[in-house]
Amino acid sequence: MLVAHPECGKVGAMSGPDFGAPAPGSQPPSATSAPQGAEPSAGSLPAYPAAAPSDPRTAQQALALRDLTKTFGDKVAVDHVNLDVPAGSFFGLVGPNGAGKTTTLSMVSGLLVPTAGRIFVDGVDVWADPAAAKARMGVLPEGLRLFERLSGAELLSYLGRLRGLPADVVNQRATSLLDVLDLSDAGDKLVADYSTGMRKKITLAAALLHSPPLLLLDEPLEAVDPVSARTIRTVLTQYRQAGGTVIFSSHVMALVEELCTHVAVMAAGRIVAAGELATVRGSAASLDDAFFHLVGGQERHTEGLSWLQSR
Amino acid sequence: MAAVPLTESAAAGQVRPAPLSLFAGLKWHLLVSRWRAANGASRAGMIVLLVVVALVLAAAVLGLCLLRRIPDVAPLAISGVFATLLVAWVLGPMIAFGVDETVDPQRFALLPLRTSNLQRGLLVSSLVGYLPIANAVVLVGAAIGMSSNWAVLPLALLCSALQLMTCVVFSRAASTAMASLMSSRRGRDLGMLIGFAVLALYLVLNVVLNSGSGLAGGAAKVAQVLSWTPPGSLASLPYLVTTGQWARVVVAAVIAVAFLAVGWWWWRRALVTSLTRGTSETEGSAPSRGLLNADAVGGSLSGTTRLVAGRVLTLMWRDPMRRMPWLLSLLMAIVWPLLVFRFSGAVYGCALGALLFGTQAGGMYAWEGSGLWLHMVAFGDRTRARAEVLGNLLVVTLPAVLLLMLSVGVVAAIRDDWANVPGALGLCLGLLFGAAGAAAVASAYLPYAMPQSRKSMFVSSVPGQKGRTARATIGTMLGGVVLALPTVVLVILAIAVSPVFGWAALAVAVVSAPIVLVLSSRIAAAKYLNSAPEILQLVSAGDRV
Incomplete structure (x- = not known):
């Protein structure tokens, strides 16, 4: 069950032991920045133990993680992660396979219950x-199905209206999203018959439909063709320019280096470095090199493969 | 390992034909590994199943052997058996595609094999397995039944062997030709439709054959026609030889052999096509016509209910796995009472259909597999959660009420059973809403994954969750009966004491229905809000099956 961590309110102490670099945006919360809509709404989870549903001290951050932990049996997948994502940043979450990126993002998006710790989006506790x-x-998210037998347009219409948007607003937004993401021709096709790139694009459209301040993307460009990837990048860049915050996980360092303003490196469930891109990269030639050293990678010897030849 | 000779021959730069024993060995390994992977309980289950199958086979063989005492009937009866076997072999892979890994020639596409080599190898591997062995046993029985004179037994055995070959060749040819179709969503939908059609045909035939006159005459006529077909030719050859009808012997032999040759050729062509042309997964989506209730907006209870109901109804119509149970329930509501009850009170038989209709509300969080996340990220409030359950329940119960009224009306008209109609309607409504309410609660408290590949209409659970699925299903049925107890008691009184109680049963059912809807949606929604991540974890297992 969820346990609220007693340390959850310590926003000022940003550069904790988990941080290789001081996290950005660690200025103390100002009283003037009124967290929009931080008041609790009806229908909070009854199982959550008497936690305050919001924390104004984290309201300046688009996302704040406080001692976030997830264990599966004996395995600690996410280990007391503290992280602040400044509003308006393009935040890359990188790490090797099994580092805990997807687990972290799943807990943030409400798909996986944390073992301990708290998550604040715009100052609102996700689980309270x-x-x-x-x-x-x-x-x-990565690797999850959609409502496969709805068409792309139907899916957007349904999800938009489910979130309470009026039907005409949803239709107008869906049309422009399908148009920008080059899905207009496929709007009537069932999602079951979409390619990987098309699925990512329609999911992105669904994520943008209600114009949220924060986007959480798990491997948004994995297995996507270059044309679709370019479209997705353009849309994300524009979204950020309009004031949105993007958090995305990726294996592709070049992409992170090109797009991101901030980056956090995860390894074995912990944040080993976080901060502005230049800070994390430090003196390394590229983010790739910095990443390799941060996660403790070792060059493999390949002499054993000398038999590998075509003749 | 079994694949070594193949890679060695490839490394040597030449294609030596792979020995047929390799294919037989491959299939044998698959069978044995299934046994090895099973734990104690399922091994015991497999043994019990094998014993039961052996007993059934022994009975079948005995029956076929006895046919040799009546040489006039034997060819006709065995023609029917042979034709049925052939149809079963051809349709089997379409109804349950993917049971046998060696059915899919695409798995061999990357190996350096010539088509003729592959075809012979696949034939051999097709003959290894429980099903071919069971068939061979039955066919030996048929051979004995065909030989009224022991001298023709060798010929009869040859005919049986050819019959098995014909079955395997046509089954493989059809499934290979269908392979690309079956790997697409629309093809699998078609397969489910065929599976249902066979089931429906069986039920309807049952009613027709049970309804009285002319059964023997009709069956004889059908068998007469069948004896000119390829399986019929094989079945009647020994009889024709015994009676010295040599002209017909030649015709029958030509028909049988030519048919087998055509099958072999068709299979070869299908193999070449499937190995040289890739399948297209993204083809063939019919344009959608839009959601129902396209103006409903979420937020309020009624708005979200209408919105969710529109989606569920649309998906139900588009998804064969959801459409089929409806048709099945309707058959159970109309055909079953007519089949079983031949007296006054037949209308009460519709209650089984009502119970089945109600169970359609089960597993409401599992139908879309991990697609549940779309709801989880879109809302977390009580109103929408309740509305979601309510929308699902209304989509199941409202059409079911109309269909049950129809079925009670039809059965009452055919059996002239109008006096029992109020009680029967009450019982149906009580069980329908009881089962639907129990199903909704079970959806949240006992969620289980549903296979998302929609490969077979007969697969309803995923490995590792069979017990959970069974508990949820049985719980839903029992819960439905318990919730319907007031009406059940009144219906018993109506039958035993006075028909007036039938009206009371109807009144009680009508009053309790909305109460059940409201309470069950509240209970299910509260549980969903508390444990949506756990439910997602469980139902996501369906994605891989």
């Missing part, structure tokens, strides 16, 4: 006031 927190997020 899920209704308010979910309205502030758009999510693109």
Whole structure:
């Protein structure tokens, strides 16, 4: 069951032991920045033990994680992670396979219950006031199905109206999203018959539909063709320029280096470095090199493969 | 390992034909590994099943052997058996595609094999397995039944062997030709439709054959026609030889052999096509016509209910796995009472259909597999959660009420059973809403995964969750009966004491229906809000099956 961590309010102490670099945006919360809609809404989770559903001290951050932990049996998948994602940043979450990126993003998006710790989106605790927190997020998870037998247009129409948007607003937004993401021709096709790139694009459209301040994207460009990837990047860049915050996980360092303003490196469930891109990269030639050393990678010897030849 | 000779021959730069024993060995390994992977309980289950199958086979063989005492009937009866076997072999892979890994020639596409080599190898591997062995046993029985004179037994055995070959060749040819179709969503939908059609045909035939006159005459006529077909030719050859009808012997032999040759050729062509042309997964989506209730907006209870109901109804119509149970329930509501009850009170038989209709509300969080996340990220409030359950329940119960009124009316008209109609309607409504309410609660408290590949209409659970699925199903049925107890008691009184109680049963059912809807949606929604991540974890297992 969920346990609220007693240390959850310590926003000022940003550069904890988990941080290789000081996290950005660690200025103390100002009283003037009124967290929009941080008041609790009806329907909070009854199982959550008497936690305050919001924390104004984290309201300046698009996302704040406090001692977030997830264990599966004996295995610790996410280990007391503290992280602040400044509003308006393009935040890359990188790490080797099994580092805990997807687990972290799943807990943030409300798909996986944390073992301990708290998550604040815009100052609202995701697990204490899920209704308010979910309205502030758009999510693109990795490897999950959609309502396969709806068409792309139907899916957007349904999800938009489910979130309470009027039908004409939803239709107008869906049309422009399908148009920008080059899905207009496929709008009437069932999602079951979409390619990987098309699925990512329609999920992104669903995530953007209600114009949330925060986008959580798990491997948004994995297995996507270059044309679709370019479209997705353009849309994300524009979204950020309009004031949105993007958090995305990826294996592709070049992409992170090109797109991101901030980056956090995860390894074995912990944040080993976090901060502005240049800070994390430090003196390394590229983010790739920095990443390799941060996660403790070792060059493999390949002499044993000398037999590998075509003749 | 079994694949070594193949890679060695490839490394040597030449294609030596792979020995047929390799294919037989491959299939044998698959069978044995299934046994090895099973734990104690399922091994015991497999043994019990094998014993039961052996007993059934022994009975079948005995029956076929006895046919040799009546040489006039034997060819006709065995023609029917042979034709049925052939149809079963051809339709089997379409109804349950993917049971046998060696059915899919695409798995061999990357190996350096010539088509003729592959075809012979696949034939051999097709003959290894429980099903071919069971068939061979039955066919030996048929051979004995065909030989009224022991001298023709060798010929009869040859005919049986050819019959098995014909079955295997046509089954493989059809499934290979269908392979690309079956790997697409629309093809699998078609397969489910065929599976249902066979089931429906069986039920309807049952009613027709049970309804009285002319059964023997009709069956004889059908068998007469069948004896000119390829399986019929094989079945009647020994009889024709015994009676010295040599002209017909030649015709029958030509028909049988030519048919087998055509099958072999068709299979070869299908193999070449499937190995040289890739399948297209993204083809063939019919344009959608839009959601129902396209103006409903979420937020309020009624708005979200209408919105969710529109989606569920649309998906139900588009998804064969959801459409088929409806048709099945309707058959159970109309055909079953007519089949079983031949007296006054037949209308009460519709209650079984009502119970089945109600169970359609089960597993409401599992139908879309991990697609549940779309709801989880979109809302977390009590109102929408309740509305979601309510929308699902209304989509199941409202059409079911109309269909049950129809079926009670039809059965009452055919059996002239109008006096029992109020009680029967009450019982049906009580069980329908009881089962639907129990199903909704079970959806949240005992969620289980549903296979998302929609490969077979007969697969309803995923490995590792069979017990959970069974508990949820049985719980739903029992819960439905318990919730319907007031009406059940009144219906018993109506039958035993006075028909007036039938009206009371109807009144009680009508009053309790909305109460059940409201309470069950509240209970299910509360549980969903508390444990949506756990439910997602469980139902996501369906994605891989």
